[in-house]
Amino acid sequence: MEAVDPFDSALDLLRRLNPKHTSDHLNSIISLAPDLTEDLLASVDQPLTVKRCRDTGREYLLCDYNRDGDSYRSPWSNKFDPPLDEAGAGAGGVGAAGSEGAGEGAIPSERVRRMEVKANEAFDVYRELYYEGGVSSVYFWNLDDGFAGVVLLKKSSTPGGSSQGVWDSIHVFEAIERGRTTHYKLTSTVILSLSAAAGGSLGDMDLSGNMTRQVEQDLPVDTDDSHIANVGRLVEDMELKMRNLLQEVYFGKARDVVGDLRSVGSLSEGARDRETQREIIGSMRR
Template sequence: MAEPIDSALDLLRRLNPKDVKKNVDNIIELNPSLEEELLESVDIPLSVKRCSSTKRDFLCCDYNRDGDSWRSPWSNNFEPPIEEGITPSERIRKMEIKANEAFDVYRELYFEGGISSVYLWDMDDGFAGCVLLKKSVKGGSWDSIHVFDAQDRARTAHYKLTSTVILSLGTESEALGGLDLSGNMVRQIEQDMAVEDDGSHVANIGKMVEDMELKMRNLLQEVYFGKAKDVVGDLRSIPPLSQTNRDRQTQREMISSMSK
């Protein structure tokens, strides 16, 4: 007999990815004991909270969550406030501040809006973290989640990056009808890079995330949009059916006259 968590994940794979957040909430309501495992295993669109200290929005995920509260990267405080929440060490927090400043510039240049948040935490042989980016537009959203760990070595560091992009787009009109394009893509890479100081870590992570996002955007354009264009083109024609039939009749007549 399958374990409940395996059955839940198997069910989620068969449901519309656009509704993953609602489906996860419904499964947790049916079986609250699966909450922690589901939140750790399933990528859902990022939610947004407002930092009460800085009045800036930040993104929420399992990596800045402590119970029912989330840590703001801008103030290092939890929303809503809790006692003795888990925060990074002083060294890691300084890197976290620099990383948030860097990716805030990246967000504005590449996304021209949206929200970014970076969270770092300590590990025995280095540190780990995640870079979150979200851009919402009418009818859809782009959520990217980049989780990495950095293992310190002599003058170098070994980075392992796992990137997930959650794309949701939809449109509906009387002329075209409804179209929903939703799904996610996961890619992973490992790389050794030179390190001089903690600032090098921020630059290295920034380069890896930038390169990965570019590759994944190109793949999404090819896989999602290219395939959708081919399918729609095969299923429906833009000209009216009467015009299409006249064109076909003209084509048949030309072929018939040429054969004679």
């Protein structure tokens, strides 16, 4: 009998559990299989957590791409909180070839850090235009033949009402530089959670899920600012497509199912209307 891979089994289990509680489920699995900790944290998208930068007082988002152990790097100050000791900081940073990764104290090179700062400023404006609130964070790191990064966006509804919702966007990209053009590979995940308390005998509604899409494209590049514009355009287009899919396909399908179970109007009247429509179409064809 073929051996079962514990990592695949853990991912398979997480796909079948409520996405709203992914973090709790992930922590439970890690406690049972500590050897899978790093692989699971790097592979499973979790709802984003907000933290406040000690130096600037601005909020930023936590993910595996700005994490080193239990410390997280702020995109505003470029410092880890809690601070890393010298041994931890030395494990990352600029290597002999000038390349850094995400994690293990890795701090982007000066050029990539400048782009990271501009990207955070650009997506802060993007967040205000499309979300009118929420929190955004962008993190870059070096690759041998370019750079990579992640764009994070989070918006929660105002607490205290009968309806609550949380939208988390995670856009991970690679930019492979090829002279005057760059090959971009973008992987986007949206985690959406909605709940409504109707009260009384109607009960509560809890609807949550996630969606992942990927796109690759070659775009021209003149300066480093072109990278910010190209990534921004890719993220904007992807978010609009995924939002429309959620609204038209998923919620539309839920509405169709409810309509099949319980009609708003009389079913007999609906049947007569459809029969009349068929007769009109048939007469037009004749």
